[in-house]
Amino acid sequence: MPSSLETEAADYVVVGGGTAGSVIASRLTEDPDVTVTVIEGGPTDIDRPDVLTLRRWLGLLGGDLDYDYPTVPQPRGNSHIRHSRARVLGGCSSHNTLISFKPLPSDWDEWAGAGAEGWDAASMDPYFDRLRNNIVAVDEQDRNAIARDFVDAAQAALGVPRVEGFNKKPFHEGVGFFDLAYHPENNKRSSASVAYLHPHIEAGDRPNLRILLETWAYKLELDGTRATGVHIRTEDGEERLVRARREVIVCAGAVDTPRLLMHSGIGPKRDLEALGIAAVHDLPGIGENLLDHPESVIVWETNGPIPENSAMDSDAGLFVRRDPESGGPDLMFHFYQIPFTDNPERLGYEKPEHGVSMTPNIPKPRSRGRLYLTSADPAVKPALDFRYFTDEDDYDGNTLVDGIKLAREIARTEPLAGWLKREVCPGPEVTSDEEISAYARHVAHTVYHPAGTCRIGAADDELAVVDPELRIRGLEGIRIADASVFPTIPAVNPMIGVLMVGEKCAELLASGPKDEGDVR
Numbered sequence: 352m353p354s355s356l357e358t359e360a361a362d363y364v365v366v367g368g369g370t371a372g373s374v375i376a377s378r379l380t381e382d383p384d385v386t387v388t389v390i391e392g393g394p395t396d397i398d399r400p401d402v403l404t405l406r407r408w409l410g411l412l413g414g415d416l417d418y419d420y421p422t423v424p425q426p427r428g429n430s431h432i433r434h435s436r437a438r439v440l441g442g443c444s445s446h447n448t449l450i451s452f453k454p455l456p457s458d459w460d461e462w463a464g465a466g467a468e469g470w471d472a473a474s475m476d477p478y479f480d481r482l483r484n485n486i487v488a489v490d491e492q493d494r495n496a497i498a499r500d501f502v503d504a505a506q507a508a509l510g511v512p513r514v515e516g517f518n519k520k521p522f523h524e525g526v527g528f529f530d531l532a533y534h535p536e537n538n539k540r541s542s543a544s545v546a547y548l549h550p551h552i553e554a555g556d557r558p559n560l561r562i563l564l565e566t567w568a569y570k571l572e573l574d575g576t577r578a579t580g581v582h583i584r585t586e587d588g589e590e591r592l593v594r595a596r597r598e599v600i601v602c603a604g605a606v607d608t609p610r611l612l613m614h615s616g617i618g619p620k621r622d623l624e625a626l627g628i629a630a631v632h633d634l635p636g637i638g639e640n641l642l643d644h645p646e647s648v649i650v651w652e653t654n655g656p657i658p659e660n661s662a663m664d665s666d667a668g669l670f671v672r673r674d675p676e677s678g679g680p681d682l683m684f685h686f687y688q689i690p691f692t693d694n695p696e697r698l699g700y701e702k703p704e705h706g707v708s709m710t711p712n713i714p715k716p717r718s719r720g721r722l723y724l725t726s727a728d729p730a731v732k733p734a735l736d737f738r739y740f741t742d743e744d745d746y747d748g749n750t751l752v753d754g755i756k757l758a759r760e761i762a763r764t765e766p767l768a769g770w771l772k773r774e775v776c777p778g779p780e781v782t783s784d785e786e787i788s789a790y791a792r793h794v795a796h797t798v799y800h801p802a803g804t805c806r807i808g809a810a811d812d813e814l815a816v817v818d819p820e821l822r823i824r825g826l827e828g829i830r831i832a833d834a835s836v837f838p839t840i841p842a843v844n845p846m847i848g849v850l851m852v853g854e855k856c857a858e859l860l861a862s863g864p865k866d867e868g869d870v871r
Contacts, residue, residue, distance in 0.1 A: 360594035361388035361561065363860065364581050365602055366568045366611065368393075369442020370846060371832045372602035373543035374853030377551065379860060380560040388593055389562045390583055393438035396445045396544055397552065403445075405533050405540050405663050411437070411446050420606055420735055427748070428645070428739035429694055429795045436606055436799075440564065441544030443604070444846055447799065448663050449532040449540060451486045452843035453479045453518045454851075457678030465838040466809025468819045478851040479518075483546040486847075488516055489528040490535035493662040497653075497707060497770050501686045502526050504767035505669045508760045517843075524680055526669040531662055532846075538662065543850060563593075569729040571599065571615035571829070573631060578829035598828050600856065605801040605835040606733065609638045609722055612805070614729045617823070626727045632825055636814035641720035642803035642840040643737050646683075646712035647751045647791035649758045650690050651771045652703035657688060664688050669761075670714075670842075673753060679842040682754055683712040685798075692776065694794040700776040707770070709761070711754020711791070712798065714842035717742035722804050735801070740792050751791035752784050800845050805835035821856050832856035 363379055365372045368391030376389045393416060396402040401410065413419055418436040425432075437446035456472035463471035505526040506513050514525035532541040539545070551557040565586040572580035572592055580594040601608050612618055616631035618638065623630040665687045670680035690706030720737035740748045755777070762771055773779075777790040805823075808815025815838075817823055821830040834849050841848050 359591065360580075360596055361386040362595070362597045363387045363600060364593050364595040365389045365600045366581055367391065367442065367602035367604065367607070367833065368440045368544065368548070368562060369437065369602060369604060369833070370444045370543045370849045371853030371856065372600070373441060373547040374850055375600055375602065375832060375857045375860070376560060376562075377547035378854070378857035380551070380557050382861070383559055386559045387561070389560070390566050390568045390581060390593065391440055391562060391564050392567050393440060394565055396440045396542070397549065399439075402439055403540050403545070405449060405531070405538050406661070408446065408448055408663055411435075416446065418606075420732055423734050423736045425737065425739050427741060428792050431694070431697060432795075432797050434606070434735060434797060434799060434801060436604060440548065440562070441542040443799065444532070444542035445540065445544060447846065448665060449542070449846070450668075450844045451484070451518070451530045451532045451847050452841075454841040454843060454845075454848045455679045456521050458839070458841040458843070458848070461678070461839050462807065465807075466812050466815065466819075467807045467838060468809070470807070470819060475851060475855070478854040479847065481854050482847070482850055484532040484543070484850065485534055485541040485546070486518065486530050486532050487535065488530050489662050489666045493535060493660055493666060494528060495658050495661050495666065495688050497657045497767070498528070498661075498667040498686060498688060500766040500770065501761070502528070502667050504764040505761050508764040509671065509757065511669065511671065522670065522680075523672045524670045526667070528667045533662065535662070543853075568603070568611060569614065571611065571617070573615070576632070576825060577827040595828065598830060598860065600860070601829065601831045602833045602853070604833050605641070605804045606722065606735065608831055608833055608835045609804045610724070610733045612637055613724050614727075617826070622723060626724055628724075628727050634816055634824065636806060636816045638722040638804050639814055640803040640806050640838070641722050641735065641737055641801065642837065643716065643720070644712055644714065644798050644800040644840065645716060645737070645739050645747065645795050646685070646710045646798060647754065647795045648691050648695065648708050648710045649755055649777065650692055650695065650700075650703070650706055650708045650775045651762060652690070652773050652775050653705045653707060653770050654772045656705050657707070657770070661688055671757065677715070680714050681842075682750055682757070683714050683842075684754065684758065685710045685712065690775070694796050695776040698794060703775055706775065709758040711751050711758060713747050713750045716840070717744075717746045739795065748788050748792055751795070752787045755787050755791055798844070800834075800840065802834040802837040802840050802845060805831050806838040807836045808838055820859055830856060830860075
């Protein structure tokens with residue numbers, strides 16, 4: 352091996368400068384004696400108003416900062432869903448709506464019940480208080496009049512409580528304006544990169560932190576069962592190896608983390624060998640347990656234009672608990688101050704000039720999918736088969752049917768009813784459960800929450816990929832810290848959960864032995 356490759360090394364190599372990776376890199380380099388190299392596939396978000404202005408989030412989907420993963424055909428759902436994954440520093444926290452929910456106690460306790468010892472709600476709660484992001488309620492200046500009336504109508508129609516601050520205490524149901532990770536005075540994101548990396552990049556006070564931008568990690572370097580580095584390719588095609596003296600931390604997300612592992616020969620042996628990839632470590636759980644929050648949409652034309660003030664066009668939402676035995680909400684709605692008709696238009700529905708949408712969402716879906724490779728070429732995108740609406744009892748499909756019905760109840764209730772001219776899609780003539788289900792499933796879309804493909808679990812769980820210390824089973828010197836470790840999906844937006852995973856991972860690394868396996 353050329354000596355120049357030997358000298359390019361850091362104590363820790365973080366693959367992915369996204370939501371968790373930004374946290375880990377920042378926390379580890381608080382110790383001036385620790386060196387960290389971050390490998391980020393996208394460009395910087397600094398001086399990028401198209402990224403940093405939260406109100407412009409919708410324009411990022413499908414653009415040059417989006418990896419844009421297709422799904423395989425979905426017999427019971429929408430086969431045209433594109434899964435946005437951000438190609439920019441800060442990852443999906445630089446790309447999403449920054450709706451910010453601390454996972455509910457029932458979410459964390461579900462993890463502990465699945466074998467993630469030490470990840471129960473009581474253990475995880477302190478990590479929320481450590482977050483550096485500016486998490487605040489939607490500011491008064493951004494509270495659109497029709498969104499206010501949606502909140503009032505939902506409360507009147509369904510009898511749910513009004514919530515001011517969803518993160519103040521656990522909830523089972525309620526309606527109100529979201530908490531967002533943003534700065535209301537200028538609508539600037541408080542993403543992972545803004546909160547954890549920008550201060551040090553701008554001040555130049557972390558010489559022990561190196562960030563390689565527009566650099567793709569395509570394979571891990573292994574010495575037996577120990578990860579010792581990462582093979583990278585730059586934008587100009589240069590390839591080299593970055594060595595990790597202590598550990599590699601993979602934070603590439605629920606799509607690209609299993610993708611990188613499998614192209615490194617780590618994964619289901621039979622599948623890898625069928626593609627001609629030498630299997631060096633058989634882990635059948637990699638790529639399994641693919642989770643998401645699917646949702647449908649119902650659209651109304653309004654009686655003319657609505658006010659334009661908004662943080663990001665979907666500032667209020669509703670949670671409902673239909674089953675009193677459920678640990679948390681089992682139906683959720685985003686209220687969009689725009690007519691969200693991308694998928695209905697494919698079926699022939701029109702887009703009104705002025706309109707609003709409600710999107711019934713499944714907080715705890717029961718369908719499980721799978722991610723897998725179709726080629727030995729690392730540049731070929733993996734296949735994402737979410738298997739939407741395939742659970743045995745059709746719980747997911749029935750949840751959307753209930754959601755469309757409840758949305759109509761809210762729309763008939765003042766003060767929201769006075770804004771609405773007509774239901775555009777599916778239309779008032781669609782009334783039977785069968786008709787509603789067919790519509791809701793075939794216009795279903797995603798809120799871009801893939802998770803679960805390298806799940807955490809107990810030692811006797813054959814499909815668990817990481818242990819409660821986030822270490823890959825059977826390997827040394829490598830951990831995973833991103834949404835792929837989720838054994839189950841939280842009932843709420845997962846970004847804050849990923850930030851908390853990053854905080855916990857950084858603590859695990861900092862508190863661990865410094866000399867074990869050190870390959871300096």
